[in-house]
Amino acid sequence: MATTDTCSSAMSLIPCVRLVSVTGAKHREMGILRSSFVFFALGLLLTLSSASESEVGTGKGPKEWGQIDPRWQACGMGKLQSPIDLLNERVQVFPNLGKLKRDYKPAPAIVRNRGHDITVMWKGDAGKININGTYYKLLQCHWHSPSEHTFNGSRYDLELHMVHLSSHGEIAVIGIVYKYGRPDPFLTKLLEHITVVGKEDTDLGVINPGIIKFGSRKYFRYIGSLTVPPCTEGVVWTIVRKVRTVSRKQVEALREAVHDGYEANARPTQQLDGRAVWLYTPGDNGGAA
Secondary structure, three states: OOEEEOOOOOOOOOOOOEEEOOOHHHHHHHHHHHHHHHHHHHHHHHHHHHHHHHHOOOOOOHHHHHHHOHHHHHHHHOOOOOOOEEOHHHEEEOHHHOOOEEEEOOEEEEEEEOOOOEEEEEOOOOEEEEEOOEEEEEEEEEEEOOOOOEEOOEOOOEEEEEEEEEOOOOEEEEEEEEEEOOOOHHHHHHHHHHOOOOOOOEEEEEEOHHHOOOOOOOEEEEEEEOOOOOOOEEEEEEEEOOOEEEOHHHHHHHHHHOOOOOOOOOOOOOOOOOOOEEEEOHHHHOOOO
16 A cells, blocks of 8 residues: 655645545445535535524633534634734734635525624635645635734735635635725625515526625635634634724624624634744735736
């Protein structure tokens, strides 16, 4: 039985994996296990919030999440938790990260009120991103108000999370933070649906995730976790460096749509615990910012 070492240098941004080559029945067994894991990870992402809605709101805040449910221990004891403060002194400029490769496309979608947030879920193939040669399929996006990640201690008015899943069950999230100003084009398109969504999903028709503007090729990269229980770790985070704008009316619509007590649905920042945080700046590698 041969072992293939795919682990890269210490600068690798994806957890190290060693592949074992097998044949025959053993190979089929591993394929079944891998498929089962992917479906489990997909189910976790899509049903995660239903558990959060009924249990996170039990009167215990994020600091107590780790004691509410044994499956949520990572929320209290994990060392790779999100969100974090992106402090300039901690960040290492790393041009070799490369440009974030997005390949999104229009697909049918619905908007769902998950109680603690508003989520757009794509029902078809909405495209993917490429991180270090791994493709992650776009599943959904949702909003937190105020922002969860902070820049040098500054918390902004809104944060959008675009959640992706690889064929091996790895999770990658792109985060974009917003301050009050001009309306956001993506929310402008969705606002009438957000204001009326109730317990039932609302069909949005075909929605193009390419409408979501990044505004900059600069981004932060680190390994963290989901920001709601069970706070699963190993998530590849990409936080766009540019702070974009959103109108007060748009943020108010998101806040009014969620259930009472979830108007401010941002988890506090977590300890970095020695983790590396990288900044991709194309201008430092001969490109434009």
